[in-house]
Amino acid sequence: MDATHPLHPRPIRVAMLARAVFPLHGFGGIERHVYHLTKYLTKLGVEVTLYVQTPPANAERGDLRPHAIETLRYDYTTPLLPPNGVVGRQINFPVYSWRIGHLAAQCVLAGAFDVVHTQGLCAFGYAMARRRDPRLHSTPFVANPHGMEEFRTPDRAKWLAYAPFRLLYAYGHRQADRAIATDACTKDDLPRYLGVDPAKVVVIPSAIDVEECLSQVRSDLRAALRFRLGLTSGGPMLLSVGRLEPNKGFDVLIAALARLRNELPANWRWLLVGSGSAREALEQQVRAAGIADHTLFVGRLSDEELHSLYEEIDLFVHPTRYEGSSLVTLEAMIHRRPVVASAIGGIPDKVFPGRNGLLVQPGDVDDLTAQLRAALAARARWPEWGVEGERIVRSTFDWPVVARQTLALYHELLAGNHTSHPARSG
Missing domain, CATH: 3.40.50.2000 (Glycogen Phosphorylase B;)
Structure with missing residues (x-):
């Protein structure tokens, strides 16, 4: 045309x-x-x-x-x-x-x-x-x-x-x-x-612009990020990206991770990329939840840094309370990362349970805990979920x-x- x-x-x-x-x-x-x-x-x-x-x-x-x-x-x-x-x-x-x-x-x-x-x-x-x-x-x-x-x-x-x-x-x-x-x-x-x-x-x-996203991955940045963020432990690396504001639901994820901390491998990490007014409150919640040693507030990253970081993590988690289309979910998917995300806004058009990730009721700590537990139990399927996520993005988004x-x-x-x-x- x-x-x-x-x-x-x-x-x-x-x-x-x-x-x-x-x-x-x-x-x-x-x-x-x-x-x-x-x-x-x-x-x-x-x-x-x-x-x-x-x-x-x-x-x-x-x-x-x-x-x-x-x-x-x-x-x-x-x-x-x-x-x-x-x-x-x-x-x-x-x-x-x-x-x-x-x-x-x-x-x-x-x-x-x-x-x-x-x-x-x-x-x-x-x-x-x-x-x-x-x-x-x-x-x-x-x-x-x-x-x-x-x-x-x-x-x-x-x-x-x-x-x-x-x-x-x-x-x-x-x-x-x-x-x-x-x-x-x-x-x-x-x-x-x-x-x-x-x-x-x-x-x-x-x-998203698929080729633009993938072209921003740089091997030198991946190495630098591994060193800077301590991503050499071998445990599952969880990533969330978004403004540090109440609507993004990161407080819900902290509560869920606190419940799972004794079930997770010893070297697990959660990386939170973004800035916003809720950072101090989230940092206090992380300390009170006893997961500060496993959590890293990364702050803002450049596009090249973020797309390079997607290649270093294992699971993308987006616990938002409300959302539009969620471009960060698409970004994680094009990097072949499985996704656990809230069933809100346009996310259910992108994440299909058991195909490329799992969906969660927004704001529900019990459900997020259960779905994270299910995702971790299905870790052997994460590569398969990642391939399907990439296919969905390339065909539709x-x-x-x-x-x-x-x-x-x-x-x-x-x-x-x-x-x-x-x-x-x-």
Whole structure:
């Protein structure tokens, strides 16, 4: 499939509206999603124009090569409020979304684009422009809400503070011609949380760049990490990766490991990669649980260090309380590592019990203890589980595959199928 417009002999032209993109604005999941989607659509011949916030003066562009980049100011609160704090974000992001949506709308009316594709809350601004000018309805509008943290947080204070965000999210995505669910098992969340017509929901997974991940493994880094982290004991090496925040469930894993410490081999280790506000509390819990000698808080790692570390561990454990698609789970799988992870968000579309790992009820210490015990008892099958995990990623969650699915959606919409139709499963 190529990117030729079905009605005109030229490539499809897409306005991609986002707040941030890797590497200009950081290393987060959505930033990487926008980067890889742009990269692989461009490889398919799509002309992608990125609309993003103005990057820092010293930002690195890397190999980001869209057709064009349009930037707009994001921070309207500094120095009064942190720009991405709970309050600052609720001021800055809606204003930014409104302005960038109307900027893109002007270009659509000038005939510059064939498709508008928004990421996260950027749907709100373009939806408002579209409502005000019916001429914009002739150009397909695709929206991806991503993980919808504002709807899932267990923190009551955050949940209340994000009430305005939830209204804007819901409004923006209801106006789109298609709203993307990033996993089949979460497609019902868009009608449930956002009020999106189920017939407008299409499943296109979030993905990782398989070749990019594997190319970052370096033998010298593996050796350095083995020495630095003491990975020469021969016992099972468990790894978790994520922000050190309550929603990631690392406190639940500590409690489970404490129960298993007398059943585990003497030289077992648990490595926790990441940083965040809960680090001190987790360190205190580890000491109180009596597993401090087996636990290492690694802190943040570079991409090359992390992908090299995946090659040195035996089992990946992701005990999150809530989650979007969980790219770190895919990363562990492409390195052929078995996975024990919470059955939440998009994880059940990736981890299949007895095939490439085991699933756990989120926040349940008893279940996590039982599933870790079962995984350890099945250690002889870990290589087999690893091979199956790699197969799942390459067939479904690799960016070249997902970019082709996205392009197919553009073709479908441009062929005139703006009307609702049954949700697809992939």
